[in-house]
Amino acid sequence: MAQQLALLPAVDVRDGQAVRLVHGESGTETSYGSPLEAALAWQSAGAEWLHLVDLDAAFGTGDNRALVAEVTAAMDIRVELSGGIRDDDTLAAALATGCTRVNLGTAALETPEWVAEVIAEHGDRIAVGLDVRGTTLRGRGWTRDGGDLYETLARLDAEGCARYVVTDIAKDGTLKGPNLDLLRGVCAATDRPVVASGGVATLDDLRALSTLVPEGVEGAIVGKALYAKAFTLEEALDVVRQA
Numbered sequence: 001m002a003q004q005l006a007l008l009p010a011v012d013v014r015d016g017q018a019v020r021l022v023h024g025e026s027g028t029e030t031s032y033g034s035p036l037e038a039a040l041a042w043q044s045a046g047a048e049w050l051h052l053v054d055l056d057a058a059f060g061t062g063d064n065r066a067l068v069a070e071v072t073a074a075m076d077i078r079v080e081l082s083g084g085i086r087d088d089d090t091l092a093a094a095l096a097t098g099c100t101r102v103n104l105g106t107a108a109l110e111t112p113e114w115v116a117e118v119i120a121e122h123g124d125r126i127a128v129g130l131d132v133r134g135t136t137l138r139g140r141g142w143t144r145d146g147g148d149l150y151e152t153l154a155r156l157d158a159e160g161c162a163r164y165v166v167t168d169i170a171k172d173g174t175l176k177g178p179n180l181d182l183l184r185g186v187c188a189a190t191d192r193p194v195v196a197s198g199g200v201a202t203l204d205d206l207r208a209l210s211t212l213v214p215e216g217v218e219g220a221i222v223g224k225a226l227y228a229k230a231f232t233l234e235e236a237l238d239v240v241r242q243a
């Protein structure tokens, strides 16, 4: 049986609150209350993964490290943790939460030697978040250009990176549908699994992403659509099971 698309409901934390942003831009936050309550709700609804982001750490406006650790500790499901993991201290703190894996964004663009080392040391506990506008990577809260997507992907592949979380910034938080062409392009360029992020708006989007599983898309992060109640997580899980 073909593998089914994994769903990763997102909890992005800013200033202690679960929020959604539009295009990842600071100042566009819609607040959805307690991150712990949101995470527990997704777990109760059947999620097998949680995508947990410390947005303050990503933007450099502080951090929610204690809260993120509390949420991770409360989960029985697997947690993918990201935001502000850029050096030995922040990586150690992130891994010590018991999360299943971390996503490195800015570090993969600015300190490639360190990223190569931690990939070698931690294997598939390290994923790299490839956050792109067009084919240009963005770091530091998506405010700075960080090089070419495909050149960076080739480098990370050579270093043994286990998987990529690919976000189309132009789609993120917009409910405009995922960028399937971008995902196809990344899957064609690497044999590593890809988690899709950005734009999921409808159950048909999840069906479309499921068609890319044979090409290498193993999962999809779902954020705004769940918070906006475009569909429920239970409905989404049914769709990917049946795809």
Ligand SMILES: O=C(O)c1ccccc1N[C@@H]1O[C@H](COP(=O)(O)O)[C@@H](O)[C@H]1O
Pocket: 012, 021, 023, 024, 025, 053, 055, 057, 058, 059, 082, 083, 084, 085, 086, 103, 104, 105, 106, 107, 129, 131, 139, 140, 141, 142, 165, 167, 172
């Ligand atoms: O998820 C977001 O909306 C987001 C918006 C702006 C910046 C980062 C965002 N999320 C994730 O954070 C990490 C990158 O953090 P860092 O660069 O390693 O500090 C990455 O997984 C983004 O997808």
